[in-house]
Amino acid sequence: MALAAKLQLRQSQSLVMTPQLMQSIRLLQFTHIELERFIDDEIERNPLLERAEPQDDAVSDQAQKIDAAPETATAGDWFEKDTAWSAEAISEKLDTSLENLFPDDPGTSERLGPDLTAQWKSASGNGSASSSDGFDVGDMAAGAITLREHVAEQVALAFADPAARLIASELADGLDEAGYMRADMAEIAARLGTDRAAVANALAVCQTFEPTGMFARDLAECLSLQLAVRDRLDPAMKALIANLELLARRDFLTLKRICGVDEEDLLDMLAEIRALDPRPGMAFSGGASDAIIADVEVRAANDGSWVIELNPETLPRVLVDHIYFARVSPHAKNQTEKDFLAECLQNANWLTRSLDQRAKTILKVASEIVRQQDAFLVHGVRHLRPLNLRTVADAIGMHESTVSRVTANKYMLTPRGVFELRYFFTASIASSGGGDAHSSEAVRDRIKQLIDEEKPADVLSDDAIVDMLRESGVDIARRTVAKYREGMNIPSSVQRRREKRALASAGR
Template sequence: MDFNLNLTQEQKLIMTQQMQLSVKLLQMSSYDLQEYIDKEFQENPVLEAAYEEKKEEVIKDRIDYKELVKYLEFDNYGSQSYGSYNNDDEVSPFNFISNKTSLKQYLHEQILELNENDYIKSICEYIIESLDGRGYLPISIEDISKEIKISIELAERALKIIQSLDPDGIGARNIKECLKIQIQKKELGNDKILDIIDNHLEDLAENRYQNIAKELNITAKEAQCYGDKIKTLEPKPSRGFFTGEEVRYVVPDAYIRKIDGEYHVIMNDSLLPRLSINNVYKDILKEEKDKFALDFVKDKINSAMFLIKSVEQRKSTIYRVLEKIIELQYDYFEFGAEHLKPMTLKEIAESLSMHESTISRAIRDKYVYTSKGTIKIKDLFTTGIYSYNEGEDISVINIKNQIKKLIDEENKKKPLSDQIICDELNKMNMNISRRTVAKYREELGIKSSSKRKRF
C-alpha cells in the first residue's frame, strides 16, 4: 500500500436544498402544491396567502331557501320556516336529503327488516363485518363458529341468510359460489351451466367454446350461449357501492382557448393563493436591533421569497411547454384526436433549450382544459412510425385507433388475424410488422382472433 497526494480537477453538480425544492415543486400536481403552500403558510409567519374571492359573488351564490321552498308547498314544505337559512353559520335543511351508503350499511339495513330473532341477526351482523372489499367471505364457517362460539349449523344458517340478501352473490366464499348464487336467484340454471362454472371457467375466460362443447357433448354455439349467460353475472358483488373514498376531481392547470382564430394558453390562477410577504416583518428589518430577531426574520423572508419565485417559475415553465405543444399539435386542437402528431419530450426540450427531465417534471400529473375536454398533458406526447409514402411520422395513438376500428368492424364469425390487420395498415401507409400489431392490440386490451370468434 502506498499513500500519496494527487490534485485532480472535475466538474460536479451539487444540488442545494433550494434547488431540490424547486425541482420538487415543479413536478407537484396542483393539488399537492396547494397542500404544500398551506403547510408553509402555517409554519412561516412572514408568508401571506390570499385567495381572491369577491364578497358580492359569495352573497350572489347563496341559496334563498325561503324562495325555493315556495315551489315545494304542494308537498307541505311551506308550513316550515326557512327564512333564516341565508346565514353562513346555519345548516341547510337540504344537507339531510341523501347520504352515500356503503355495502355493509346496505346489508345491515336489510338484516333489521328480517323476520328472525335477535340472536340470528347478531350472527348475521358479525358475518357482514367479516366480508372483504369484493363482498366475499374470506374466512371459513368453522373459523366463524370457533370465534363466536356457536355451532357450525347455526353459522351456516346465518350465512344462507346473508347470501339471500341483495346484491346477488354477496357472502360467497369464492367466484364459483358467487356465480352459482346469482344463477339460482335469476333462475338461469341448468346442469350444463353449473358444469361450466364448476369445471370450465378458464376455458370460458379464453373463449375456448369448442373445448367446453366437447366435454359437455353439445355444439360450440350452445356452449357459447351458456357462456354469454354466465358473462352477464357480476363476479364482484360490491361493485357500485360507496367504498369510503371520495372522488377527487381533476382541476386543469391551464386552459387552451381559441380567441380570434388563434389558440392561447390561459393559466388557472384560481388554483393557488396569491403569495406575498407580510409588511409587518418588512418593517422589523428596518427597526429591530435584536440580532437574533433579525436573523430569524431574514431566514423566514428568504424562505418565503424562494417559494414565491419557485411557484412563478413553475407557472412560467408550464406556460412555455403548453405554448410549444400548441405550435406542434395545432391540427389536434383544431380537428381532433385523429390528427395527433408524434411528439417527444426531447423535441420539446430542444426547442425550449431545457433538459428532458425538466419537461417531464413540468407535465407530470398536470391537466389542461381544451375544447375536446380536460386532458392529461402527458397524453399529448406519443412516439411515431415513419411512413415512407407520406414522408412523415404517424402517431402510435392513431395506429391503435385504426386497429380498434378494424376489429370493431370485423365479421365476428371470421375475426381478423394480426397478419391481416398488418396488411390492411400497410395499405394505409402505416408500415408496421405483425408483431407490432399484436403488441398494440394487447395494449388496447383486445384478445386475439381465436378468442374473439363467435359461433
C-alpha cells in the same frame, strides 16, 4: 522518494444543489392538490405569508395567454413580464370478469345494479373565501352508506341469536370491496371456538342479503346466488357457470356440448349472465371520485391559432405581507428574533418567485406541446405525432428532466377533451413508404377501427391487420399489433370469430 504528510490548498468549482433549489424542483412535479397542501404548511410556519383575497387576486382576470399559430409560434411568445400575477399573486378486476368477456357489449355500463349511486359535491375555487350566511348543500346531504354499514344493518335484523350474530359479524369483516367473502371459515370457527357447521349456517344466511351475490367466495358462486333468486339455476346454467373459463375463451362449441343446449339457448343463457352483477359490493364503494382539474386550458382563436392559458383555479394565491414585516421588525428584541424575521421574509420571497417560475415553465411546456400536436387538436387522434421529452426540451431550451417533471400529473383541457400532458408523448413507428413516422397511439386507434369494422365472415387476423397497415404506410411488426390489441383488451381473431358468428346466427 520519501513519503510524507503535508497540507495543500486547492481551489475547485462544483455544482451544488441548495435546499431551496431542490424545493423549487419539487414544486414542478407537484399536482394542484399537493401544491395547495405544501402552501398551507408554509403559511402555517411563516407569518409573512398569506392567501390573497379574491378581490385582490388578478389571476382570474389576467391569466397568462399565448396565441400559438400551428407553425409560427416561438418559444419566446409565451410570457409577458408585466402581468399582474407574476411576482405578487400566485395555485379487481375479477379472475373472469364478464365485462371483459364481451368488451363490445354496449350495455355493460348499465348493468351495475339498481343500487349504484354517485354523489357529487361541488368544490369552490375561491380558496379561503366564504360567506357568513352561506352554506354548502353538500354538507346537508346524508353521507353515503358504506358496505360495512349496509351489512351490519342486515346482520342485526337477520340474527336473533347473539352467537350467530357474532359469527356473521366476523364473516362481514372478511368482505372485500366487491362483496366477496375472503376470510377462511376454518380460521373463524377456531377463533370463535365454534364448529364449521355453525359458520356455514351463518354464511348461508348472509348470502341471502341484498344486493344478491354478497358473501360469495368466487365469481361462480356469486353468479349462482343471483341466478337462484331468479329461479334460473337449472342444470344447463349450472354447467355454464362451472365452465366460465370456456366462456372467457368464447369456446361456444364446447359450451353447447357441455350444457346440452343448442345455439339459440346458449345465447339466451349468455344474455342472462350479462345481466348479472359480478361485483355486488361495488355499489357501496362510497365517496365520489375527484374531478380532474386541468392545469392548462386550450381553445381555438378566431384567426385559426390556439389560445393557451393557465387555469386560474390551479394557480396558488400567495402574498408576502411586507406591511406586517415593516411593523414588527423594529420591535425585534434580540438577534435571534431579527434572524427569524429575515429568514421568514427570504423564504416568503423565494416561494412567490418559485411559484411564478413554476407557472411560467408549465405554460412554456404546454405551449410547445400544442405547437407540436396542432394536427391532433384539429383532426383527432389519427394525426397525433410521435413526440418525446427531448424534442420539447430542445425546442424550449430546458433540460429533459425538467420537462418530465412538468408533464407528470398535469392535465390539459382541449376542444377534444381533457388529457394528461404525458398523453401527447408517444413512441414512433416508422413509415413503410419512407415518409413521416406514425404515433403509436394513432396506430392503436387504427387497429381498433379495423377490428370494429370487420364482418363475422371476414374476421381479421393479426397478419391481415399488418398487411392493411403497411398498405396505408405504417411499417409495423405482427408482434406489435398483437401487443397493442391485447393492451386494448381485444381478443384474438379466433375468439372474435366464434362470438361474431354466434351473434350473427341469432340475428343480432
